[in-house]
Amino acid sequence: MKFALTTTALALILGLAAPAFADIKIGATISETGPASFLGDPEAKTLKLLVEEINAAGGVNGEKLELVIYDDGGDPNKARTFATRLVEDDEVVAVIGGTTTGTSMAIIPVFEDAEVPFISLAGAIEIIDPVKPYTFKTPHTDRMACAKIFEDMKKNAITKIGMISGSDGFGASMHKQCLSIVGDYGIEVLADETYGPTDADMTPQLTNIKGKEGIQAVLNPGFGQGPAIVTRNYAQLAVGLPLYQSHGVASDGFIELAGAEAAEGVRLPGTALLVAKLLPESDPQRAVVTAYKDAYEKATGKPVSTFGGYAHDALRILVDAIKRAGSAEPSAIRDAIEGTKGLVGTTGTVTMTAEDHLGLDLSAFRMLQIEKGGWKIVE
Amino acid sequence: MRLSSKVTTLLILAAVIAIAPVFFPSSYYFRVGSLIFVNGLAVAGLVILIGYAGQISLGHAGFAGIGAYACALAPVHLGLHPALAALLGALLSAAIAYLVGRPILRLKGYYLAVASLGFGILVSMVLSNEAQLTGGPDGMAVPELGLRAVLKAIGIDLSNTEFWYAFSGLVLVLGAWLALNLYHSPTGRALRALHGSEVAARTVGVDVAHYKLVAFVISAVYASVSGSLLALQNKFITPDVAGFMHSIEMVTMTVLGGAGSVLGAILGAAILTTLPQVLTIFQEYEQLMLGLVMMLVMIFMREGLLPSIARRIRGRAE
Numbered sequence: 294m295k296f297a298l299t300t301t302a303l304a305l306i307l308g309l310a311a312p313a314f315a316d317i318k319i320g321a322t323i324s325e326t327g328p329a330s331f332l333g334d335p336e337a338k339t340l341k342l343l344v345e346e347i348n349a350a351g352g353v354n355g356e357k358l359e360l361v362i363y364d365d366g367g368d369p370n371k372a373r374t375f376a377t378r379l380v381e382d383d384e385v386v387a388v389i390g391g392t393t394t395g396t397s398m399a400i401i402p403v404f405e406d407a408e409v410p411f412i413s414l415a416g417a418i419e420i421i422d423p424v425k426p427y428t429f430k431t432p433h434t435d436r437m438a439c440a441k442i443f444e445d446m447k448k449n450a451i452t453k454i455g456m457i458s459g460s461d462g463f464g465a466s467m468h469k470q471c472l473s474i475v476g477d478y479g480i481e482v483l484a485d486e487t488y489g490p491t492d493a494d495m496t497p498q499l500t501n502i503k504g505k506e507g508i509q510a511v512l513n514p515g516f517g518q519g520p521a522i523v524t525r526n527y528a529q530l531a532v533g534l535p536l537y538q539s540h541g542v543a544s545d546g547f548i549e550l551a552g553a554e555a556a557e558g559v560r561l562p563g564t565a566l567l568v569a570k571l572l573p574e575s576d577p578q579r580a581v582v583t584a585y586k587d588a589y590e591k592a593t594g595k596p597v598s599t600f601g602g603y604a605h606d607a608l609r610i611l612v613d614a615i616k617r618a619g620s621a622e623p624s625a626i627r628d629a630i631e632g633t634k635g636l637v638g639t640t641g642t643v644t645m646t647a648e649d650h651l652g653l654d655l656s657a658f659r660m661l662q663i664e665k666g667g668w669k670i671v672e
Numbered sequence: 673m674r675l676s677s678k679v680t681t682l683l684i685l686a687a688v689i690a691i692a693p694v695f696f697p698s699s700y701y702f703r704v705g706s707l708i709f710v711n712g713l714a715v716a717g718l719v720i721l722i723g724y725a726g727q728i729s730l731g732h733a734g735f736a737g738i739g740a741y742a743c744a745l746a747p748v749h750l751g752l753h754p755a756l757a758a759l760l761g762a763l764l765s766a767a768i769a770y771l772v773g774r775p776i777l778r779l780k781g782y783y784l785a786v787a788s789l790g791f792g793i794l795v796s797m798v799l800s801n802e803a804q805l806t807g808g809p810d811g812m813a814v815p816e817l818g819l820r821a822v823l824k825a826i827g828i829d830l831s832n833t834e835f836w837y838a839f840s841g842l843v844l845v846l847g848a849w850l851a852l853n854l855y856h857s858p859t860g861r862a863l864r865a866l867h868g869s870e871v872a873a874r875t876v877g878v879d880v881a882h883y884k885l886v887a888f889v890i891s892a893v894y895a896s897v898s899g900s901l902l903a904l905q906n907k908f909i910t911p912d913v914a915g916f917m918h919s920i921e922m923v924t925m926t927v928l929g930g931a932g933s934v935l936g937a938i939l940g941a942a943i944l945t946t947l948p949q950v951l952t953i954f955q956e957y958e959q960l961m962l963g964l965v966m967m968l969v970m971i972f973m974r975e976g977l978l979p980s981i982a983r984r985i986r987g988r989a990e
Contacts (some may be wrong), residue, residue, distance in 0.1 A: 363952055374703055
């Protein structure tokens with residue numbers, strides 16, 4: 294009798310526990326701490342927030358999402374271990390993450406080997422070029438940012454520029470991409486300076502640029518505090534030429550850091566998310582970015598950032614793919630992600646193909662100008 | 673018959689490596705295991721430097737960086753096989769350790785710590801800044817070692833993680849064997865003598881500067897091979913491998929487990945490699961924990977975890 298009772302109880306418990314296994318398990322390895330935490334922190338918060346939201350609304354295909362998230366601290370070796378853990382131990386059906394290019398590149402082989410779809414949140418074009426079957430990404434590439442900036446320069450009849458780039462991963466990569474396409478726009482780079490990621494003064498480099506005859510504008514591919522210092526030094530030296538910053542500093546924090554006065558007139562390519570309130574009613578992205586911005590700011594009490602937007606788009610793409618695939622099989626999800634069509638995200642409207650695992654075009658960027666400590670769209 | 677401590681240590685190590693996979697629920701544990709072995713190898717080298725010779729290096733990650741990038745660069749630019757590239761990295765590390773160590777080790781005191789600290793930072797800066805060559809902070813791809821394919825051809829089919837578990841485990845046992853042999857050799861005795869007292873060692877005819885240099889060069893080769901293994905296993909490498917924190921981690925592992933004992937130091941590597949995997953939520957405080965562990969061990973267990981515990985057990989038995 295006792296035995297029968299125990300077995301029944303056990304069976305009941307097992308029966309009750311079973312539906313938990315039916316959850317759709319998705320993984321993430323994000324650099325929440327460490328040098329890339331200003332990227333990873335909003336990404337992780339966004340993923341947690343959205344998964345909660347989706348589950349509250351009934352989940353995906355009637356099943357709840359379960360998010361397994363690890364903090365790799367920006368260390369590619371650690372990211373690699375967590376990626377292996379997600380695939381082998383947690384047995385997730387898809388993974389979002391790789392906050393930096395380094396961590397993303399280090400973990401791609403894990404997912405390609407295990408045939409689990411992976412959506413990276415890092416910038417470099419190498420992640421999706423050449424195309425790998427299971428690897429996708431959401432942020433625009435540095436090359437697209439360069440193209441957007443050069444288009445704007447061309448429109449303003451600027452043909453001779455100076456460049457001052459950070460020597461960190463972001464700055465070095467964008468510097469390379471910009472130089473590779475600058476010729477296509479009939480623009481010449483007359484001065485090419487660099488600075489280290491922790492340098493506190495860029496006056497010497499800017500003085501060099503200022504002294505060069507014929508320069509019409511200056512471009513600063515960089516990330517973190519460097520561009521803010523460049524902007525301040527630029528104002529102090531009264532260079533008096535248009536200054537272009539990169540999408541790497543498209544945040545309110547940059548204006549604060551550089552000071553509204555020094556940043557006045559600075560142009561940079563940014564996403565719709567940054568100027569959600571300024572978008573016209575007719576803009577297709579307006580509804581998406583406003584909803585995300587409001588939800589994020591309400592939940593965290595912090596201003597929304599472009600980087601959190603990358604995670605937002607990655608999760609939306611994934612959820613959309615699982616819905617269309619009607620299954621949570623990794624290979625089915627992969628095929629569905631590749632078939633993503635006209636999905637409106639915070640970075641732009643995503644349409645993937647077998648040759649394009651990013652799915653964004655230049656229209657995803659808005660050319661922005663800083664005015665009186667705020668943003669203005671200049672198209 | 674009583675086994676010598678050398679044979680006992682090697683047997684324990686080999687047995688743990690061979691038996692542990694029985695308890696692995698998934699192949700992710702092979703990955704953690706192989707990381708322990710890779711770190712353990714670097715740490716075994718540091719035992720020779722810190723434990724035997726009593727010198728401190730704060731830049732050994734620099735040698736790991738040289739070993740790792742040799743495997744990434746030499747196959748592309750010199751057309752070398754990755755295994756030969758690892759060898760080249762080891763030779764290069766030895767040569768650099770010789771050049772750096774030769775003038776500095778003639779001095780007494782903490783000069784080696786300061787110089788190696790500078791050297792490690794220098795390597796990581798070069799790797800980050802020479803982007804045309806090294807890919808900069810974004811890192812670069814490392815070619816496949818190719819040994820797994822050879823094994824498959826002769827009928828041993830291992831998954832990637834299983835192969836690296838077995839291979840780095842093998843290299844670790846080999847490294848531990850060499851380090852233990854060194855301990856009982858004339859060189860090892862000379863090192864221990866100068867660790868005890870440089871003046872006394874010199875009086876009995878030990879060339880102090882020479883033997884310190886030998887220890888430094890050997891430990892640099894260990895670190896370089898461990899960097900090569902890491903690069904070949906990950907097939908991708910970034911300058912983080914040569915970072916300052918990595919050097920500190922290595923020293924902490926050595927001191928935690930017991931700088932004078934090869935097995936103890938490997939235990940230290942195992943603990944500090946597994947810890948971040950167990951305490952994933954404490955990632956933010958990892959460096960704080962490292963510092964705390966280091967301080968506690970230095971205050972309460974000056975010989976390190978394993979020797980202190982072993983002594984306590986032995987003391988109770990007697």
